C-alpha cells in the first residue's frame with residue numbers, strides 16, 4: 290500500500306483526489322490537510338470533503354506535523370502556487386516525494402521548486418490528465434510538420450473561480466508550440482487590443498475565457514490558407530486530473546530526487 294497524504298483536501302481537486310485515493314486498492318490515505326487555521330481542522334476528512342462516509346483520517350492544518358505522524362510515502366498537492374511551494378519545502382525537509390498540480394507559478398517559484406527537487410523526487414505538471422498530455426505531444430508534432438506557414442493560437446476556458454490566467458496548460462501548450470517552431474516565450478501574445486495591425490507571422494496567441502462551471506477546455510488552432518486544424522481537449526469533470534495525479538504518485542514513490550513531469554510518468558519523453 291502506498292501511504293498517501295492529500296493536501297487542500299476539501300478543495301475542488303483535493304476532494305476529488307481524496308475520493309479516488311480512498312477507492313484505489315493500492316493506496317492508503319494516511320493524512321489530509323486544510324489551510325492553516327481552517328475551522329475544518331480536526332474533522333474527519335471524508336465527511337469534510339463530502340465523500341458520504343468517514344475516512345477515519347482527521348484533517349490537520351500543518352503538513353509538517355502530518356508528515357511527522359503519518360510515515361507517508363507520497364504527498365499529492367493541488368492547493369495553489371504559494372501553498373504548494375511551502376509544501377514542496379516541507380517535503381524536501383522531510384524527504385517525502387511530492388506530486389504537485391498547482392498552476393500560476395512565477396519564474397522565481399519555478400527555480401525554488403527545482404531547488405526542492407534536488408532533495409526529493411517531484412512530479413509537477415499543469416495538467417495531469419493523460420488525454421491532455423497526449424494533446425500536448427500531438428500539438429508539438431503538428432507544429433513541427435505544418436511549419437511557419439500556419440498561424441498558431443491557443444484558446445482556453447475555465448470556471449469562474451479559477452485564479453490564474455492563462456491556464457498552466459495553455460502556457461505549456463504555447464511553450465511546446467514555440468519550441469517546435471523555433472520561437473521563444475517572447476513570441477507569445479496574451480493581449481490584443483486597439484490598433485494592433487496585421488498579425489505578425491511569428492506570434493503565438495494565447496487567450497483565456499472564464500465563466501460558470503467549465504472544468505477545463507483547451508484548443509490549439511492551426512490556421513492555414515484554405516484549411517484549418519483544431520485540436521481540442523474538454524474535461525467534463527475533474528476525475529481524469531486526479532487519476533493522472535494518483536498514477537504519478539505510484540510512479541514517484543521511491544524515485545531518485547529530480548523534477549519530473551507527466552511525460553516522464555507516461556513514458557512519453559523523447560518520443561516525437
Ligand SMILES: NC(=O)C1=CN([C@@H]2O[C@H](COP(=O)(O)OP(=O)(O)OC[C@H]3O[C@@H](n4cnc5c(N)ncnc54)[C@H](OP(=O)(O)O)[C@@H]3O)[C@@H](O)[C@H]2O)C=CC1
Nearest residue numbers: 297300301302323324367368372390391392415416417530
Ligand atoms: N495539474 C492539474 O491537472 C490541475 C491543476 N489544477 C490546479 O490546482 C490548483 C487548485 O485548484 P482547485 O482544486 O480548483 O482549487 P480550490 O481552491 O478548490 O482548492 C484549493 C484548496 O487548497 C486549500 N489550501 C490553500 N492553502 C492551503 C495550505 N497552506 N494548506 C492546505 N490547504 C490549503 C484551499 O483552502 P481554502 O478554501 O481555505 O482556501 C482549498 O481547499 C490550482 O492551481 C489549479 O490551477 C486544477 C485542476 C487540474
Ligand SMILES: O=C(O)C1=N[C@H](C(=O)O)C[C@H](O)C1
Nearest residue numbers: 392415416451456457458505
Ligand atoms: O484551475 C483549474 O481548474 C485547472 N487548472 C489547470 C490549468 O491551469 O491548466 C488544469 C485544468 O485545466 C483545470
